[in-house]
Amino acid sequence: MSTPVLRVRELSVTFRTEDGPLSAVDHVDLEVTDQEVLAIVGESGCGKSVTAMSLAGLLPRTATVEGSVELDGVELIGADKRTLRSIRGREIAYIFQEPMTSLNPVFTVGTQIGEVLRIHNGMSRSAARKRAVELLKVVGIPSAERRVDDYPHQLSGGMRQRVMIAMAVACDPKVLIADEPTTALDVTIQAGILDVLRGLRERLGTSIVLITHDLGVVADLADRVAVMYAGRVVETAEVHDLFAQPQHPYTAGLLGASPAAGRHAGTHRLNEIPGLVPVLAEQPDACTFADRCPRALDTCTAKQPLLDQGDHQVACWNPVREPVEV
Amino acid sequence: MPENALELEDLVMHFGPVRAVDGVSLQIRKGTVVALVGESGSGKSTVGRCIVRLLEPTGGTVRLADADITHLNRRRLRPHRRDVSIVFQDPAGSLDPRLSVGDIVGEPLRLMRRRGDLPAEQRDIPAAVADALRRVGLRPEVAQRSPHELSGGQRQRVSIARALISSPRLLVADEPTSALDVSVQASVLNLLADLQRDLGFACLFITHDLSAVEYLADEVAVMYLGQLVEQGPRERIFGVPAHPYTQALLSAAPVPDPTTQRARQPVLLGDDLPSAIDPPSGCRFHTRCPVAVDRCKTEVPISRVIGAGGHQVACHLVADDGTGPDVREQPVDRGVTA
Numbered sequence: 001m002s003t004p005v006l007r008v009r010e011l012s013v014t015f016r017t018e019d020g021p022l023s024a025v026d027h028v029d030l031e032v033t034d035q036e037v038l039a040i041v042g043e044s045g046c047g048k049s050v051t052a053m054s055l056a057g058l059l060p061r062t063a064t065v066e067g068s069v070e071l072d073g074v075e076l077i078g079a080d081k082r083t084l085r086s087i088r089g090r091e092i093a094y095i096f097q098e099p100m101t102s103l104n105p106v107f108t109v110g111t112q113i114g115e116v117l118r119i120h121n122g123m124s125r126s127a128a129r130k131r132a133v134e135l136l137k138v139v140g141i142p143s144a145e146r147r148v149d150d151y152p153h154q155l156s157g158g159m160r161q162r163v164m165i166a167m168a169v170a171c172d173p174k175v176l177i178a179d180e181p182t183t184a185l186d187v188t189i190q191a192g193i194l195d196v197l198r199g200l201r202e203r204l205g206t207s208i209v210l211i212t213h214d215l216g217v218v219a220d221l222a223d224r225v226a227v228m229y230a231g232r233v234v235e236t237a238e239v240h241d242l243f244a245q246p247q248h249p250y251t252a253g254l255l256g257a258s259p260a261a262g263r264h265a266g267t268h269r270l271n272e273i274p275g276l277v278p279v280l281a282e283q284p285d286a287c288t289f290a291d292r293c294p295r296a297l298d299t300c301t302a303k304q305p306l307l308d309q310g311d312h313q314v315a316c317w318n319p320v321r322e323p324v325e326v
Numbered sequence: 327m328p329e330n331a332l333e334l335e336d337l338v339m340h341f342g343p344v345r346a347v348d349g350v351s352l353q354i355r356k357g358t359v360v361a362l363v364g365e366s367g368s369g370k371s372t373v374g375r376c377i378v379r380l381l382e383p384t385g386g387t388v389r390l391a392d393a394d395i396t397h398l399n400r401r402r403l404r405p406h407r408r409d410v411s412i413v414f415q416d417p418a419g420s421l422d423p424r425l426s427v428g429d430i431v432g433e434p435l436r437l438m439r440r441r442g443d444l445p446a447e448q449r450d451i452p453a454a455v456a457d458a459l460r461r462v463g464l465r466p467e468v469a470q471r472s473p474h475e476l477s478g479g480q481r482q483r484v485s486i487a488r489a490l491i492s493s494p495r496l497l498v499a500d501e502p503t504s505a506l507d508v509s510v511q512a513s514v515l516n517l518l519a520d521l522q523r524d525l526g527f528a529c530l531f532i533t534h535d536l537s538a539v540e541y542l543a544d545e546v547a548v549m550y551l552g553q554l555v556e557q558g559p560r561e562r563i564f565g566v567p568a569h570p571y572t573q574a575l576l577s578a579a580p581v582p583d584p585t586t587q588r589a590r591q592p593v594l595l596g597d598d599l600p601s602a603i604d605p606p607s608g609c610r611f612h613t614r615c616p617v618a619v620d621r622c623k624t625e626v627p628i629s630r631v632i633g634a635g636g637h638q639v640a641c642h643l644v645a646d647d648g649t650g651p652d653v654r655e656q657p658v659d660r661g662v663t664a
Contacts, residue, residue: 043507142596156598157366186365186534191578191592213508216537216580219587239584257512258582259541264560265519270512270541276477 004031011067024050026231026283039222047231093168097180099160103152110148116170135166158189230288237312247314331528338385348552359529361539364549411489415501417481421473428469434492458487479510551610558637568639
């Protein structure tokens with residue numbers, strides 16, 4: 001196994017809110033190796049976006065971040081502003097779900113892509129523009145020479161997301177964090193964006209942290225998957241292993257909840273997970289999924305299960321070991 | 327008695343220059359679920375809003391059971407309101423935050439009482455509300471709560487209870503699960519399937535989520551830029567899709583299984599959806615269609631039956647026996663340009 005590009009250790013995030021503290025991420029360990037696509041999966045409120053934002057130091061000041069995030073050996077948690085500024089955009093880049101609100105409406109896309117290059121690489125205006133055209137081609141925008149002078153509103157949603165990706169990879173970052181990159185897009189557009197992301201990994205060697213709730217997108221793009229629930233990683237495995245043999249009851253429940261091809265309500269029933277994701281002031285010494293879990297034992301409410309060792313890790317006192325039919 | 331719960335004939339809805347719906351004809355047989363599928367801007371939600379007469383159509387006919395409601399005014403529409411209900415995507419935005427859940431769910435009954443056509447068995451409105459809540463899997467005590475105290479899934483159940491309390495013959499469900507998480511989505515889809523089976527209403531299920539369509543629908547109608555391109559029984563649309571757009575749509579939706587998914591080749595259509603203000607001539611899909619020929623640019627394809635169960639398609643390239651090109655078998659360049 002090669003050395004990880006990104007190594008996250010014991011990452012915890014707590015927010016100060018009017019109603020008191022809110023624990024969003026609890027002792028998360030993650031590793032991303034060279035050219036790897038790591039998907040972080042979970043439902044609303046599981047902490048996947050907060051984890052992603054803490055990797056790039058994007059959380060607001062109400063957040064307390066503890067633990068360690070090392071990018072190629074450089075510690076990012078607690079780093080000074082100058083270090084962060086030189087790393088963000090150059091070493092680690094971020095694409096958001098909503099491309100319209102992340103682009104500036106009053107500048108052309110060429111100017112916005114060029115700005116990244118001029119700041120980080122000290123390129124001249126004309127060199128930056130030339131590189132912007134090349135980048136638009138990399139992300140599959142037709143007639144890039146003309147499109148480089150377009151304003152964001154002149155582009156479709158899919159094109160805008162391609163521009164966002166071009167901006168993000170302008171400085172050839174080691175790690176690209178893609179936070180629900182296709183959620184706002186139609187499926188025919190999504191297919192194209194997934195293709196671009198795949199191409200980046202293959203051509204530029206970028207590692208990707210993919211945040212998504214869409215198991216189809218995970219199946220399409222990820223090498224490894226970390227499943228989060230209520231701020232904790234509950235299972236992590238190589239993608240084929242995870243889908244073939246989910247071991248955490250929550251993972252198995254999620255897989256069974258998505259309608260599969262050829263299944264109709266007349267003959268099949270979707271798996272339901274009763275109850276809600278808990279909102280936690282502090283993380284208990286127990287499994288936070290226990291009260292929704294069909295396999296819960298007495299131990300589950302008495303002691304927190306930790307991730308076991310190996311390639312396929314699960315944090316569960318009573319994991320699913322028998323083959324499941326999903 | 328007519329056998330269709332709904333008949334749309336050449337439905338047209340224009341907003342100024344925007345031709346959102348441009349000639350949609352569709353029937354829903356009693357007690358069946360028809361999914362109306364399409365991407366953003368296809369006009370599928372506008373069709374739904376015309377059916378419940380939140381919009382007055384620019385042209386064509388909307389017939390509920392045996393009544394033409396296309397142009398009825400508010401007063402004359404009122405007796406028909408109870409026959410058709412709608413559930414929206416965003417339950418937070420469609421429930422009045424100032425009312426209790428009980429008031430929201432009971433409102434259709436109070437309106438019926440005012441008109442004097444409240445059925446005898448529902449005269450005790452609080453009891454009828456409790457029944458309706460129980461039917462959607464909520465405890466009757468929820469009636470005292472405010473919508474904001476509920477989770478997204480519970481709110482969507484409240485919307486469904488309100489929609490069904492008047493025993494409509496047709497339910498229009500407009501992306502009812504799209505704002506919900508997968509596990510909650512599953513419970514709402516199961517609930518809709520159970521209610522539909524038990525109560526026997528017809529349903530127009532408007533969605534972009536093809537896996538949910540396969541789970542819930544009996545028939546599928548595929549919409550592109552204001553028009554239907556293909557419709558037919560679920561097994562045929564998923565098994566032998568004939569229109570290149572349907573084929574592309576099915577190939578683009580990723581399936582949650584890495585082995586299967588990685589063996590598939592999505593058809594990439596390009597990102598530029600044409601505008602509904604100035605839709606392309608001929609077949610509206612020709613600008614993105616991988617197999618379009620010259621005829622597609624000039625001549626509008628007419629929808630015709632090509633197979634069992636009323637499987638219809640509007641494409642010049644599909645023969646009368648349903649044979650035609652499959653864009654999923656066309657060579658595609660998977661690499662991005664360097």
